[in-house]
Every structure is written in structure tokens, then in C-alpha cells.
Amino acid sequence: GENVEQHPSTLSVQEGDSAVIKCTYSDSASNYFPWYKQELGKRPQLIIDIRSNVGEKKDQRIAVTLNKTAKHFSLHITETQPEDSAVYFCAAKKNMGSGNTGKLIFGQGTTLQVKP
Amino acid sequence: NAGVTQTPKFQVLKTGQSMTLQCAQDMNHEYMSWYRQDPGMGLRLIHYSVGAGITDQGEVPNGYNVSRSTTEDFPLRLLSAAPSQTSVYFCASSYGGGSYFGYTFGSGTRLTVV
Numbered sequence: 248g249e250n251v252e253q254h255p256s257t258l259s260v261q262e263g264d265s266a267v268i269k270c271t272y273s274d275s276a277s278n279y280f281p282w283y284k285q286e287l288g289k290r291p292q293l294i295i296d297i298r299s300n301v302g303e304k305k306d307q308r309i310a311v312t313l314n315k316t317a318k319h320f321s322l323h324i325t326e327t328q329p330e331d332s333a334v335y336f337c338a339a340k341k342n343m344g345s346g347n348t349g350k351l352i353f354g355q356g357t358t359l360q361v362k363p
Numbered sequence: 364n365a366g367v368t369q370t371p372k373f374q375v376l377k378t379g380q381s382m383t384l385q386c387a388q389d390m391n392h393e394y395m396s397w398y399r400q401d402p403g404m405g406l407r408l409i410h411y412s413v414g415a416g417i418t419d420q421g422e423v424p425n426g427y428n429v430s431r432s433t434t435e436d437f438p439l440r441l442l443s444a445a446p447s448q449t450s451v452y453f454c455a456s457s458y459g460g461g462s463y464f465g466y467t468f469g470s471g472t473r474l475t476v477v
Binding site: 248253256281289290291292293296336338350351352353354355356 | 396398403404405406407408411419421422453455465466467468469470471
């Protein structure tokens with residue numbers, strides 16, 4: 248089955264710097280890659296996602312890139328702010344055909360700390 | 364529109380007891396799933412369902428049962444609780460019919476087995 252590896256497990260940056268979190272996946276049939284942000288004590292929330300037919304997607308200060316050949320995707324946060332401090336999860340999913348969605352498998356998470 | 368509702372929010376069980384974690388969504392989502400979250404291990408998929416009457420195992424299904432009799436509800440049953448099942452449990456749902464939809468999570472159930 249699908250396996251998603253996420254690095255680093257912890258990341259500390261100064262406010263205003265950029266942060267990059269990387270994930271690799273094992274199943275070349277995976278075609279949907281969302282990223283979630285989880286603040287302390289809260290539920291995970293979707294912040295950005297990318298489909299396999301797209302190489303890059305941006306939304307204000309966050310962007311995601313996908314390299315299908317290498318089977319890895321990354322989250323980029325620019326001009327980091329203290330409120331970006333949270334745990335970030337990547338995930339991968341493939342369509343199982345017949346219009347049904349497949350399993351969504353998560354990476355282990357990255358704790359991002361943005362120091363003021 | 365309440366989204367994904369999980370009950371209870373907190374629960375303490377004794378080893379060997381059974382219980383059901385409830386999950387309900389009011390968004391007419393076809394796809395529902397259960398995850399457990401443990402420190403350093405991310406979110407691990409327990410069971411999932413692609414529609415009423417259809418369920419399948421995820422990464423860590425042992426010790427858990429599910430059923431999906433309606434589109435709205437997807438309860439998770441712990442048959443005989445063990446300390447290793449101490450965790451935070453999240454239910455999530457999304458539209459079906461394709462793979463390009465984000466998941467909405469419930470607020471979680473914090474379970475402690477003593």
C-alpha cells in the first residue's frame with residue numbers, strides 16, 4: 248500500500264524566513280496530494296492541495312510543488328509569521344476507479360515553530 | 364450546517380471494556396474515515412467507507428469495527444479496549460465520485476484506556 252514519508256519532523260525558523268517541508272510517496276498511482284495544518288488541540292484543516300497533473304500551486308504565502316518522476320512533493324511557506332506555528336501534515340491518495348475515492352494516507356507530521 | 368460531529372470529546376475506559384465513538388456529518392459526503400493520532404506517528408487510517416453499506420480496512424484496523432448503514436453516520440466500535448488504543452481519534456469526510464476533494468475533520472475524541 249501507499250507509504251508517505253515526511254521530513255523534517257521539527258523545523259524552527261525566524262519570523263520572515265521561509266520554511267520548506269518535504270514528503271515522498273511510494274505509490275506512483277497516487278494522484279492527489281493535500282496539506283493540512285493542525286494547531287495545538289485543534290482538528291487538522293486543509294490549507295492547500297495539488298493534483299498529479301499540476302506541477303505547482305500557490306495561494307498567497309504558501310505553495311506546493313510536485314515532482315511525479317521522483318515521487319515527492321513539498322510545502323513552501325514564505326514570510327513566515329508566528330501564527331504559522333503548528334503541525335503540518337502531507338498526505339497522498341489515489342483514485343480507486345469507478346468514481347470511488349481511495350484511502351488518504353498521511354505523513355508523520357512536521358512541527359513548525361516560528362520565532363518572533 | 365454542523366459539518367462533522369464527533370461524540371464524546373473525552374472518554375476514559377478500563378481495559379477490556381467496549382465502547383462506540385460516534386461520527387455524523389450533514390454535508391451529504393459519500394466518503395468517511397476514521398484516523399488515530401499518536402505523537403510522532405501522524406494520522407493513521409483505521410477504517411474507511413466510500414458509501415452506505417461499504418467499508419474497508421485502513422492501515423491499523425485491528426481491535427476496531429465499523430459499519431455504515433446511512434450516509435450520515437459512521438460509528439467506530441472498540442471491541443475490548445487495550446492501553447495501546449489510548450489515542451486521539453478523528454473522523455473525516457469528503458465528497459466521493461473522484462479523488463480531488465479535501466477532507467473535513469471532526470473535532471476529535473481523546474480516549475484513555477487504563
